[in-house]
Amino acid sequence: MIDFILPLFGRFHPILVHLPIGILAFGIILVFLSKKGSNQHLDAIRLAFLLGGIAAVLSSVSGFLQYQYEGFAWDTVQFHFILGWSTVLASFWLFYEVNKESVFPKHLKWKSTGLFGLMLLTGHLGGNITHGEEYLIEVLPPEVLELMGVALQAEQGLVIPEQGWEQLAYYDQVVQPIINQNCKSCHNPQNLKGELDLTSYEALLKGGEGGSVLVAGNAGESSLYARLILPKDDEDHMPPEEKRQPQKEAIELIKAWIELGGTTNSKLGESNISAETLEPFFHRVEKPFYPEEIVEAASAETLDQLKFEGFFAEHVSEESNWLLISCINFQDFNNQDWTKLTPIKNQIVYLDLTGTEISDPILDSISSLPNLTVLKLNQTGISGSTLAALNSNQHLKNLYLNKTAISIDQLNLLNNHPSLEKVFAFETPLSEAEIPKDLSFYLENDLYQLPPLPTDTIEY
């Protein structure tokens, strides 16, 4: 009948711990406020250390009970436990010191500082147990973390290769990673919430305080699945409402695994899971279109100046430092205006000089843009005599030469360009020229036609 008393008292630990902290801190403050030779605060200090010590005992006992009844592992709590009791001893010792004589004991400030350190460390370890090791530093800016030499290790979620996913071991390579990401932080040997450990198949089979969590072949009966699909506000719902929830596809995968028999030797391909369900987990390295290098952002004044001059000048996206430059409202831009762009020559990735008054010499200037990816020279006086200069633009991918006088001999100079992918040369001499088959890039020089059909003129 009174079995509940002890665990209940254990659950008061989170409240009780604040008592000794407050009381002892107050005593320590008084120690430091005392002037040399003055015994003014001595009575108060004595009382603070006595009450603080008693409160520390209550905290430590309730902490021990919590450890006993709430499924914490000794490994996790041991230092917190030891330091907690040390705090108890230290406060009583200081009380004894102060109580012994009616004058201020020697080195009391040093000793109090030690007690304070002890208390701080105990509290910190306790906080780590409740909120997780990274709770405190999580919010620090990444630069600071780097300085501290800490790398936050986020539990990597499920990643599945797009090809050959059918051959993956269903438990080890699919279910376990999902559990690791969503359940492990509370269900591991150190932190046995509900006495359930989900870090391995063997542990999973053992189940928790409510018995087995897996009923092979029956997902609805397995709490490993059933609790995931309970309404979020149901108290049995897992993961707890305030925690990150698994994706619906991940839940689907767990269900299919249980229905397949819930063993370690099934393959993902044996289930009725479709590639569509796996879509969110496919690992795709999308290569960004613009270079991956990181450059300094152009200053706001520089951009305003460019806009004032008549350029269209904008960032590729809000987070990007790359710049798009267009002369769409600056049609009398000519070779002499180039200097206006030199302050941002590292940031330009997209340059549209369509319809401007530029001529061939500007290609040499353009070749000095290290990150240029798209270049539009449509409808300009570019004839291409110095087109080879563009070979030094190591990131150039798309080159637009529509309505210029470019010829095939000049274009050939760009053959084997390190990065060039597409050249558009609509309405140029190239439209009629014979194009070599082995160009290293795709050339769009067609003048497309849609030949007339008899049906074009039939009225129904």
Add this chain to the structure above:
Amino acid sequence: MKQVEKLLNELTQQKLERQTRRHFLMDCVSKMGGLALAPLMFGCDTGTAKKSGGLDLSQRDLNPLAPLPPPYGGKAKSIIYLHMAGAPSQLELFDYKPELAKYHNQPCPESLLEGRKFAFIRGVPNLLGPQANFAQHGESGAWVSDFLPHFSKVVDEVAFLKAVHTDQFNHGPAQLFMQTGSPRLGRPSLGSWVTYGLGTENQNLPGFVVLTSGGKTPDAGKSVWGSGFLPSVYQGVQCRSKGDPVLYLQDPDGMSRDMKKNLISAINTVNKEEFNNYGDPEILARINQYEMAYRMQIEVPEVMNINDEPEYIHDLYGTKPGTESFANNCLLARKLVEKGVRFVQLYDWGWDTHGTDHDGSIDMGLRNKCREIDRPMSALLLDLKQRGLLEDTLVVWGGEFGRTPMQENREGKTQSFLGRDHHGDAFTMWMAGGGIKKGASYGLTDDFGFSGIGEQVSVHDIHATILHLMGFDHEQFTYEFQGRPFRLTDVEGELIRKILA
């Protein structure tokens, strides 16, 4: 606090918008007396100091179409949206249903009709087999009918969505839903959202241009390109493809450009003073419209003139200058996008094939409509491709819903022409260009083409995908109005990843 401020501003704005001459006269009754009394009591100070209306004048207010970077790098810079108003029949164009042909003229199974409501169909209609011949085309093997012989040559550029669904079955609400994300009035159109979010590249042209053909504008009226609760400056600018593109844009005889400039700057000075006094943002919109109209005077006639296009381009599109046609509008769309216009919206009217007359028949009228768009829309894709514009221009094609696999039996009678009723369960749309996977096909429909049976997408999903391609996260792209943030996709919408490159 910021939100409260925003609400108060909104209130002021709403009040200002509704202030009419009548209010003034009404106020006169009570306030003229007060006016006379005031100096007697307070001397000359009436206690109403000049206020700017509590609105901050930011750079964006003064130049609302100034370009902005997208939150995320977008694959597309511009959009050309081809809307076939009236809703074309997917069963004669893209959704090949040989099974339906076998049941032609047989009564529709009850199971399809149970609990359903149609716009015109009553009782048990007969099934109507496909009236076109289908074949697979291109490397992607896309099914296209012989109603679109030219388009069948460019299918490899396109990604089809074959199971789009909408919950509206009348034109007006369905068009509004397709263009504004809500079947009821008051929401900003897709084009307004995009120009609001990105501004426009060319400062001498509007950011959002609307072109119509087919003899009528969409049933839902101009709200389909309206700006809803966004500032009015982001609404679509309708340009005519016949005659003056924008009415009254030309200077009258004897008015020189300098004179015009002086005139406009004088008007704007007065308007700015007016704004400082009353703080009505509509005044700002007006200042901007004057300035833009002045700049547009040069650029618009040039960009809207297709006479100077070379002969082979006219042959490609099948354009005839001086007429109002879908072909001319397609060519104009290309020219506008080439000139840095953000959003070009085309509406072609005349796709409502109920079978009530010759023009509205599935086997004849629809064919004529298809012939009108087949060459131009295929030409548009090819022309964008050869100029390299397809790299960063998104082309979207579709109607507001689809059509039934059943012959329409208006008022329970047999009709003299073949026709299909409105149907929103599963219809076809396609997208091409910036960021779209070439030759993709997404969506499955049942054997009659009545409902989607897999890979269905909603109108919100399409909006989410379009916004994604323009560099937005549709869940974060919001506008604060009436005390809550509004989204184009409301609370729905999922990216259609399968059609992304």
